[in-house]
Amino acid sequence: MTAVIAKGVVKSFGVGDTRTLALRGADLEARAGEMTFLVGPSGCGKTTLISILAAMLSPDDGEVSVFGESPFRLRRSQLTRFRMRTVGFVFQQFNLLPALDAAENAAVPLIVQGVSTGKALKKASDLLDRLGLSGSAYKLPGQLSGGQQQRVAIARALIHEPRLVVCDEPTASLDAASGRAVMELLRDVAVSPERAAIVVTHDDRVYSFADRIATMADGRVVATTTTIASRDKETG
Amino acid sequence: MISIALKMLFGDPVKLAGLVLGIAFSTLLMTQQGGFFISLISRASNIVGEAKGVDVWVIDPQTETAEGPKPMRDVELFRVRGVDGVADASPLVQSTATLRTAERRSIAATFLGVDDARLLGINPQFVIGTPEDLRRPDAIAIDRLGFSKLWPGEPLGPGKVIEVNDRRAVVVAITDALPGFSAPVIVYTRISQALAYTPGGRNRLSYILVRLAPGADAGAAVARISEQTGLKALTSAQLQRMTIGYVLANTGIAPSFGVVIALGAIVGILVSGLTFTLFVSDNLKQFAVLKAVGVSNLRLLGMVATQALVVAFIGYAIGLFIATSFFDGVNKPLSDLKGFWLPWQVAALSAGAVLAIVLIASLVSIRRVLSLDPATVFRG
Numbered sequence: 318m319t320a321v322i323a324k325g326v327v328k329s330f331g332v333g334d335t336r337t338l339a340l341r342g343a344d345l346e347a348r349a350g351e352m353t354f355l356v357g358p359s360g361c362g363k364t365t366l367i368s369i370l371a372a373m374l375s376p377d378d379g380e381v382s383v384f385g386e387s388p389f390r391l392r393r394s395q396l397t398r399f400r401m402r403t404v405g406f407v408f409q410q411f412n413l414l415p416a417l418d419a420a421e422n423a424a425v426p427l428i429v430q431g432v433s434t435g436k437a438l439k440k441a442s443d444l445l446d447r448l449g450l451s452g453s454a455y456k457l458p459g460q461l462s463g464g465q466q467q468r469v470a471i472a473r474a475l476i477h478e479p480r481l482v483v484c485d486e487p488t489a490s491l492d493a494a495s496g497r498a499v500m501e502l503l504r505d506v507a508v509s510p511e512r513a514a515i516v517v518t519h520d521d522r523v524y525s526f527a528d529r530i531a532t533m534a535d536g537r538v539v540a541t542t543t544t545i546a547s548r549d550k551e552t553g
Numbered sequence: 554m555i556s557i558a559l560k561m562l563f564g565d566p567v568k569l570a571g572l573v574l575g576i577a578f579s580t581l582l583m584t585q586q587g588g589f590f591i592s593l594i595s596r597a598s599n600i601v602g603e604a605k606g607v608d609v610w611v612i613d614p615q616t617e618t619a620e621g622p623k624p625m626r627d628v629e630l631f632r633v634r635g636v637d638g639v640a641d642a643s644p645l646v647q648s649t650a651t652l653r654t655a656e657r658r659s660i661a662a663t664f665l666g667v668d669d670a671r672l673l674g675i676n677p678q679f680v681i682g683t684p685e686d687l688r689r690p691d692a693i694a695i696d697r698l699g700f701s702k703l704w705p706g707e708p709l710g711p712g713k714v715i716e717v718n719d720r721r722a723v724v725v726a727i728t729d730a731l732p733g734f735s736a737p738v739i740v741y742t743r744i745s746q747a748l749a750y751t752p753g754g755r756n757r758l759s760y761i762l763v764r765l766a767p768g769a770d771a772g773a774a775v776a777r778i779s780e781q782t783g784l785k786a787l788t789s790a791q792l793q794r795m796t797i798g799y800v801l802a803n804t805g806i807a808p809s810f811g812v813v814i815a816l817g818a819i820v821g822i823l824v825s826g827l828t829f830t831l832f833v834s835d836n837l838k839q840f841a842v843l844k845a846v847g848v849s850n851l852r853l854l855g856m857v858a859t860q861a862l863v864v865a866f867i868g869y870a871i872g873l874f875i876a877t878s879f880f881d882g883v884n885k886p887l888s889d890l891k892g893f894w895l896p897w898q899v900a901a902l903s904a905g906a907v908l909a910i911v912l913i914a915s916l917v918s919i920r921r922v923l924s925l926d927p928a929t930v931f932r933g
């Protein structure tokens with residue numbers, strides 16, 4: 318099932334001499350139940366494109382549909398609520414709140430949605446257990462390794478069961494082993510039949526985790542290929 | 554969300570301390586100086602406040618302050634007594650003279666001479682002796698602060714003989730009178746003696762103290778007295794207000810305290826405002842993350858406001874505690890700052906100023922949070 322469709326998306330930053338055209342008509346499709354990788358050289362517009370797909374940045378032109386909804390036709394407050402319900406994020410810099418412990422960080426999206434703190438924390442520590450962080454629920458981000466912090470961030474991205482998960486270079490700040498571990502985990506927990514996962518990376522060591530790879534260059538998606546992983550799934 | 558806001562705040566103890574201390578310092582400066590100022594100028598009206606049982610004060614129309622009454626003729630006393638609604642009127646003479654001890658210590662004092670028969674107009678607590686003791690020859694009652702200055706280290710007690718303008722005076726009683734503004738030491742004596750201590754003839758009444766007939770309306774009586782005698786009649790509260798107004802208008806006290814209080818507020822605004830802005834901008838990335846996961850601007854506003862209010866509350870409580878401890882510490886019977894207190898109005902005004910400070914600081918910082926683009930979370 319096609320989950321995310323972007324058609325002819327254009328986005329520019331700045332005005333006059335400093336104006337940069339980050340996206341020049343980008344097209345992308347991502348399916349539910351799949352992990353789509355967005356790859357390409359630095360500056361080609363990957364971050365800009367997933368920011369738009371995640372309803373955090375509005376495009377100048379083009380069409381975006383996420384599970385049948387067009388987020389940019391929503392009013393501002395509804396857009397915020399759309400993001401809260403529909404999208405989970407993982408960032409290169411983890412972006413955990415340093416004053417909150419691991420469970421509290423993971424619970425933030427639920428608390429934002431109004432779930433009681435007790436329930437949210439319970440669910441968060443269960444999820445952290447599943448992600449291999451059983452002993453770390455009460456640790457502050459500063460007490461965790463990079464790989465552990467990124468797992469907390471993955472827990473935060475998944476805890477409210479969003480239908481779209483976007484990850485921007487989730488392994489770029491990690492060493493090879495932790496990067497691999499994080500990818501395995503994402504593959505394991507982020508992919509489910511009703512959910513689409515889009516992962517930006519230029520780390521070719523992890524390409525084997527993708528179902529589909531969209532390659533970008535200069536503000537456009539120039540090629541899309543399916544990979545061994547998805548062919549395995551189809552045949553197996 | 555509130556608990557997340559508080560954790561962000563308490564998770565940064567260094568900045569929290571800076572914020573709280575800035576507010577505490579500015580609260581302390583405002584309340585301590587404000588209270589000091591009010592207490593100091595109120596001293597000018599202490600003789601009025603202490604004379605309980607007086608319904609109306611009659612003064613010469615030229616009189617501007619309770620500490621500098623213009624003399625009235627003796628006959629005015631009888632004219633006031635003749636006014637409808639006046640149950641009783643008794644004279645009070647106020648003058649300033651220097652007390653000299655056998656040990657050659659001297660001090661300026663405010664003399665209050667009360668009616669020989671009625672002894673009306675005395676009201677402070679008597680620590681030793683009673684007002685009746687003033688009927689004895691050469692008798693005066695001095696306040697305990699004055700006593701301790703004239704006979705330092707000696708136990709309070711009657712019987713001390715002193716000299717006032719070459720005349721003998723005997724301390725028969727000791728009061729707990731609150732200090733005056735121009736001459737802190739307060740001496741009560743009979744009117745005849747107060748007149749004898751300072752040169753000049755008769756016709757030197759400072760005040761005529763009126764007690765109204767039961768049920769008489771004070772406002773109407775005040776109007777009648779003024780009208781029928783050509784003198785000025787005021788209630789105690791009116792005379793106190795007039796006196797404080799006079800001190801404010803005729804001394805440099807208000808501007809000099811005003812400068813310090815304003816400095817307190819400005820330092821508070823600068824220190825707390827800058828630290829709070831710094832705190833928020835340091836946390837901008839965290840606010841962006843919250844925005845990305847779907848926290849609305851309104852709730853972010855609530856978070857920042859909560860942080861600001863908590864800081865304000867803690868800082869204000871600390872500053873107020875130190876200020877009240879100061880006033881508790883100095884308001885002792887033998888202290889030069891006897892009677893100094895922190896009026897609740899000063900505390901309330903300072904609370905208002907602190908609220909304004911954090912409100913301004915959070916408004917300045919929240920603008921950056923509100924205009925924050927959630928997509929910045931994807932940027933390194």
Ligand SMILES: Nc1ncnc2c1ncn2[C@@H]1O[C@H](COP(=O)(O)OP(=O)(O)O)[C@@H](O)[C@H]1O
Pocket residue numbers: 330331337338339357358359360361362363364365366
């Ligand atoms: N907020 C911004 N302001 C100005 N230029 C930007 C901004 N974000 C991205 N760009 C520019 O847009 C282009 C695409 O950036 P980005 O989407 O971050 O690329 P990638 O993630 O593929 O490295 C770059 O040239 C970048 O400099």
Ligand SMILES: [Mg+2]
Pocket residue numbers: 363364365485
């Ligand atoms: Mg990027």
